[in-house]
Structures are given as structure tokens and as C-alpha cells.
Amino acid sequence: MDSVFNNPQLRPDGSVFTLVVGNPPFGDSVEEGDADHLGSNRLNNFELATDRDEVNSEFLIIERAVRFLKPGGRFGMVVPDGLLNNSGELSLCPRFRRFLFKNVRMLAVVSLPDHAFRKAGAQNKTSLLFFRKFSEDERHAFDARFERKKTRLAEAHPEWSEVQIEEQTLREVYAEWDYPFFVAEADQIGYNPAGNEVDQNDLYALREGFLDSADEATILGQYFRFLQNPASYEAVQRPRCMTLTVLGVFEGHPTYRLDPKFHLFKHEKLPAPPHGMKQWRIGDLLRKREERIDPTRHPDTKFKVLTLTQEGQLEDREPGKGKNPPDWYGEYFTEGSRWHVTRAGDLVFSQIDLWKGCVAIVPPHYDGAIFTQEFPIYQVDTEHLDPYYLKLLLRSTYFQRAIRAVTTGHSNRRRTQEYDFENLDIFLPDIAVQRQIGEVVHRMELQLGEAHERFRGVMDVFNQAIVGDVTPEEFIHRAQEDTR
Numbered sequence: 001m002d003s004v005f006n007n008p009q010l011r012p013d014g015s016v017f018t019l020v021v022g023n024p025p026f027g028d029s030v031e032e033g034d035a036d037h038l039g040s041n042r043l044n045n046f047e048l049a050t051d052r053d054e055v056n057s058e059f060l061i062i063e064r065a066v067r068f069l070k071p072g073g074r075f076g077m078v079v080p081d082g083l084l085n086n087s088g089e090l091s092l093c094p095r096f097r098r099f100l101f102k103n104v105r106m107l108a109v110v111s112l113p114d115h116a117f118r119k120a121g122a123q124n125k126t127s128l129l130f131f132r133k134f135s136e137d138e139r140h141a142f143d144a145r146f147e148r149k150k151t152r153l154a155e156a157h158p159e160w161s162e163v164q165i166e167e168q169t170l171r172e173v174y175a176e177w178d179y180p181f182f183v184a185e186a187d188q189i190g191y192n193p194a195g196n197e198v199d200q201n202d203l204y205a206l207r208e209g210f211l212d213s214a215d216e217a218t219i220l221g222q223y224f225r226f227l228q229n230p231a232s233y234e235a236v237q238r239p240r241c242m243t244l245t246v247l248g249v250f251e252g253h254p255t256y257r258l259d260p261k262f263h264l265f266k267h268e269k270l271p272a273p274p275h276g277m278k279q280w281r282i283g284d285l286l287r288k289r290e291e292r293i294d295p296t297r298h299p300d301t302k303f304k305v306l307t308l309t310q311e312g313q314l315e316d317r318e319p320g321k322g323k324n325p326p327d328w329y330g331e332y333f334t335e336g337s338r339w340h341v342t343r344a345g346d347l348v349f350s351q352i353d354l355w356k357g358c359v360a361i362v363p364p365h366y367d368g369a370i371f372t373q374e375f376p377i378y379q380v381d382t383e384h385l386d387p388y389y390l391k392l393l394l395r396s397t398y399f400q401r402a403i404r405a406v407t408t409g410h411s412n413r414r415r416t417q418e419y420d421f422e423n424l425d426i427f428l429p430d431i432a433v434q435r436q437i438g439e440v441v442h443r444m445e446l447q448l449g450e451a452h453e454r455f456r457g458v459m460d461v462f463n464q465a466i467v468g469d470v471t472p473e474e475f476i477h478r479a480q481e482d483t484r
Helices: 057-068 093-103 136-156 162-176 219-228 246-252 260-268 387-394 397-406 418-422 431-465 472-482
Strands: 017-022 029-031 054-056 069-080 104-111 126-133 180-185 189-191 197-201 240-245 278-281 286-288 306-308 314-316 339-341 347-349 359-361 370-372 377-380 425-428
Touching (some): 029 057, 054 057, 057 069, 069 136, 093 104, 093 162, 136 162, 180 219, 219 240, 240 260, 260 397, 306 347, 347 387, 359 387, 387 397, 387 425, 397 418, 431 472
Parallel strands (some): 104 180
Antiparallel strands (some): 029 054, 104 126, 278 425, 306 314, 347 377
């Protein structure tokens, strides 16, 4: 990403290439003065790195690609999903998306499955991003609108930050200059998570060794169908494809997410509650519990520290394992401010692994236990919502897909932001029906747990039997007693 080139065709002012394609390295940290990555260049020469001492490589690579494209030039790259959905300004991802809307016309975004690059050793969740750089006429038209609206907004709202002004300016520009683009989600890509070839491929099909652009059972075929008449393209379920508009992106989420899985689920979600149920915003039935504690101020107290399993069970967190202290007495804690207290009946979930089913209701014997800040804790409005029913709901197939749709990031530790969680719509039957359903399932869950404990007991005795600590006859007798 140097600014000085020996090849005269590589000019730093861009306007060189008609096409840029690739799968660039993700997540390499580029620091100011890093000659290996920057050569004689500086981070401040990049719009996406202004006032930063360090950025991830993907920002610089894509910005440089845009600068090197001629007006009207096209771009297609594999990108980490965090670029499309991370929400914090410090992540640079919202700034990246604003950069796109100021410089390019979106063509398509195609979400790839988690295992797309697993056989190459990469765990990142990725998508394919396609766009076209503004033509000269588009550049002039956009700049005229943008500057006029930005100036008016800055004068009318001197209290707004630069980010707020830029966001609102883009909304107003695209309210007049909107257009549709194509988004899709591929579930099958020709090989499975183990890397073995399979017949199913949502991306494309081959006919006599060539890409078949007319096969509407593939995303490629649907994209060519979209190109025939973008304004009238109708969404399909297999493979999942639809159109978005730029204004729809800005209206769809406060940080204008671009990831297809988010928008496809919004499009496909149930339009109304099932019969006999009412729709609620989940945040209206929960209240965030903010009871914090600093264990270091209670050195002689032994705390109950919990973790969550993907089966939705709470377990004691094991001391001395990994970075955990040797015991959970306050004197062994090194960080005091990040711990939160939970109470019986609270909902608790893992921000990182909610999409894997890590959610539970705190039982009475764990009242007063503590969690790190990675586990949001909520009090439940029990007048309208049965806590155990809520746990079942959030672990159901439909809502696990809803949660996966709102996760952010691209690694295996994708997060559910509290804003997105609280804005989920849920469907509830009458509270009495919720309790009856919860009681039935909870009773079966307890029976399953008891059976599991008995099985473990039998296996403990069996382990003793095979080394001669008990006789086979004694094993049979004890096993029969334990399983009655």
C-alpha cells in the first residue's frame, strides 16, 4: 500500500483498473510507520484510517482498491462479515459502510456459510461484496447533493457530531437517489464443513464446463434474473435471495448493516403472530439488571461464579482453569469492576454464544451468583412472560435463526448486541398457557437430568468393577438399585 511505485501503471491517484477482484488477508494489524505494509505511505493518507495509529488491513486494501478503479470500474472481493455488521464507531465498520455509500454503487452482497474457508484453516464468517465505482456523472451528481445537504444540516444542527451529520446527509441523498441491489445467502457451496464434496451448490451450476447464468436454482441465476429488471425482482426462498435499497439499509438498522442474513430474516420473519398469540418487543418485557459487585473488596467471601452451556444449563465455573484464579474467594480476583450479580428468576445469556443456545433462567440455588459483563442479565416481567417459557422460546429453531441473523462480527465468537436482542419481536400465548408449557418441558428436563446422573453413577461403579475394586455381581446389584 505504498505511495511510491516503480511501475508507471500504478499511480497513487487511482483511475487505473477497470476490475479489482480478490480474497485479501483479514485482520492483519497495520500500524503507523509499518514499512512492510505501508512502504513510504502514512495511515492519515487513507480516509478510513484518519486519526488512527493502527487499523486492520482489510480497510486499507478495499480503500486502495476503490482509489485504483477507474470511474465505473467494478469490484468483487471476499470480505469478513464484521465489515458489514459491526456497530461500534471504534471498529471503523460503520465508517467503512459510509465510505462505500459515498463512493460506489452497490451491486450485490452474498453471504457465505461458516465453513466456506474452514478446510483452508480459516474460521471467519465471510461474504462476497460486489460494487461499481461511481461514474464521472454519478460522482458529480452525488457530490452536489451531498455537499448541499451536509451544509444545510450542519447549520441547522450545530449540536450534532460529524458522524450524525454524515449519516443524515446520506439518508437524505438516497431518499432522492435510491436504487435496488441484490443480496443472497448461500447455505451449500459444493462441499460440507469437513471439506468433502457434495452435489448441492447454491452459488452456481455448470453446464458443459461453463457457468450457467440461466439456472434460477442458483444465486448466479437469480442475479441474472435480477439484472433483467431490478425494480420488479421478487424474492425467492431457494436459494434465499432478495433486493435491498440503500435507503432500506439506512432505515433497517441504526448502523446500516449490510449483511444479507440480517435483511433476509427481516424479510422472511412471520408478518403477524400465530393464532392465539400476541406480539411483543422483548425489551418491553425485560429490565436490565445492573447490580455490580467488586469481589476484591470482599477478600474473605467465596463467590458463586457461573458459566453457561450450549444446552442452556448453568454450571459452576471451574477455578484454576485457564486464566481463572485458583479459587473464587474475593482475594484472588484481579478485576473488580466487571462482575454483575444475578438473582433467582433472572434471564442470563452469553453475548458471544447466544446464537448457539447459551441462555438460561437462574434457579433459586444460584441466587446471588456473579457473571462477567459478557453475560447480560435481565429481570423478567412475570405478569406477561413466564421465565422458563422465555428460555424455551429463545432456544427454539425460529428464534435461534433470528438471533443468528442479528449477531455481529465474523469470527466464531460472534456477538449479540444488547440493542439487537432487546428489539427482537416475540410471540406469546396467554401467561397461563406459557406456564403450563414450561412446567411440562421443565419436568421432562429434570427427569432427563436425573437419568443422566444415575447413568454417571452406574458408570462410576463399572469403572471400579473393571479394575477389581468391586465384583461383577456387586456391580450388577448396585446398578439395578440405582436404576430403579
